[in-house]
Amino acid sequence: MTTIQVTTAAKSYAVTIEAGLLARVGTALAQVWTPCQVAVITDTNVGPLYAQQVRDRLIAAGFRVTVLTVPAGESSKSWPQVMRLIDALSAAHLTRSDGVLALGGGVVGDLAGFVAAIYLRGIAFAQVPTSLLAQVDSSVGGKTAIDLPTGKNLVGSFYQPDVVLIDPHTLTTLPPRMLVEGYGEIVKCAALVGGDFWALVQQVTQPAAILAQAAPLIHQSIAFKARVVMADEKEGGQRQLLNFGHTLGHAVELWGHGRYMHGEAVAIGLVQVARLFAAQGMMPAALADQLRDRLTAVGLPVALPADLTVTALLAAMQHDKKIHGQALTWVYLTAIGQPAMHAVPLTDLATWIAPVTGPLQP
């Protein structure tokens, strides 16, 4: 069992990583919440696997429980699901003494966190992430959001959880594609950090190694993310580094309408941004190859889809939250473990990305 403490201006909370933790989720939650009503928000894949166990353990620890289920998938990060959940919380008479527990992947965590943030102007929130991506990234740091047709995560809040309970055993039921996509965010973190973390991902030469190394990979990723979030909770500066690979990645994910999972789109974004900066002479070309090798070793995609057009890509980038004034800030590396940022005027964007979009249709 390991615990990482995250302290921000808003809150100080523990992230506990422990195999089998789900079996004592009730007593673990009772250490931070007094007995109350808990709305467990889950999805149609995770609910049938884990909701009953979580419900029983919470009831045994003195909580009253309502389970609310949303359809699995990115399309649930939407206004209709927010409204449905808010109505359900109200119908169940949740008060400001009660709480929301997210049981699922990043979709459930982002959605449930947003609902917890706005219901009654904010009620208690706990994260029990069950996908690799959620265990290494989305459950920590307080970004909650839903999507708009114009862009990913365009409506949301910074709303830190009271506790994050990570049970790596839940990864044993995760379909292989979902395990691999979560690894995209791990490579992002390891490339930003370098050192022992980068050495660890170099040992992952096939998908099976992700599960075998899950505990240290989760620990390294969360320890890094916690440091960044504690230094810059609201993304005024260095938190933008966590968006490495996301400018192109979010655009590809949005354009694909479900074709790519988040971590897959990030993998494409990481390699393509590296190629972009290498073409500008700002990043060694070998770094792009190193990222490509780490990602393709587990079968992640790294190429821009051939049917993506330059016009569509540019359109999908227009709502990136790293646009300040008339410029878009890109994250890149000068070496493994040496991240940097570079602002490009929006008027120059089409020319700027031409080195990687050249083969695409206009």
Ligand SMILES: NC(=O)c1ccc[n+]([C@@H]2O[C@H](COP(=O)([O-])OP(=O)(O)OC[C@H]3O[C@@H](n4cnc5c(N)ncnc54)[C@H](O)[C@@H]3O)[C@@H](O)[C@H]2O)c1
């Ligand atoms: N808030 C943040 O800081 C942050 C960080 C990274 C990503 N995100 C967001 O997270 C989302 C992606 O999260 P994700 O990749 O976890 O997707 P997801 O939540 O859709 O989960 C992936 C799939 O795995 C299933 N699943 C989850 N856990 C399972 C388990 N233990 N066993 C069987 N099936 C399981 C889900 O039902 C789903 O079908 C995106 O919306 C992305 O924007 C947010």
Ligand SMILES: O=C(O)C(=O)C[C@@H](O)[C@H](O)[C@H](O)COP(=O)(O)O
């Ligand atoms: O926590 C962060 O900060 C991140 O940027 C982590 C990202 O991996 C994650 O995809 C996040 O949701 C992106 O946020 P956004 O602000 O670019 O929508």
Ligand SMILES: [Zn+2]
């Ligand atoms: Zn991400």
